[in-house]
Amino acid sequence: MSKSCKGLAMEQIKCLSESDCVRVEKFIQGCAGENNPSIPSECVGLRETYFNCKRGLVDMRAGIRGNKGY
Structure with missing residues (x-):
């Protein structure tokens, strides 16, 4: 994984792990790829940015020029 995207990935994982979807389903993979209504808009925004x-x-x-490094 690139260093410029690593921080975004960690923020996305943290956001998803605190969401209601993960609390109910008990795993991140099922919630990360779906457009689930229980995922907060901040996590969706982080996913798009990542x-x-x-x-x-x-x-x-x-x-x-290289990657912008969000």
Whole structure:
């Protein structure tokens, strides 16, 4: 995992582990990929930001400049 996206991944895991979905289902994998209404909007925003960060790692247009490092 890239250093620039690692902080976002940790924040996303922390946010999901504190959500109601994980408290009921008892595992993060079932809640991370779904658009579940019990997931807070902050976690959804973190997921989108993390995906954009990972997308920036493989985007060849930013190859010279590097990832933005959210």
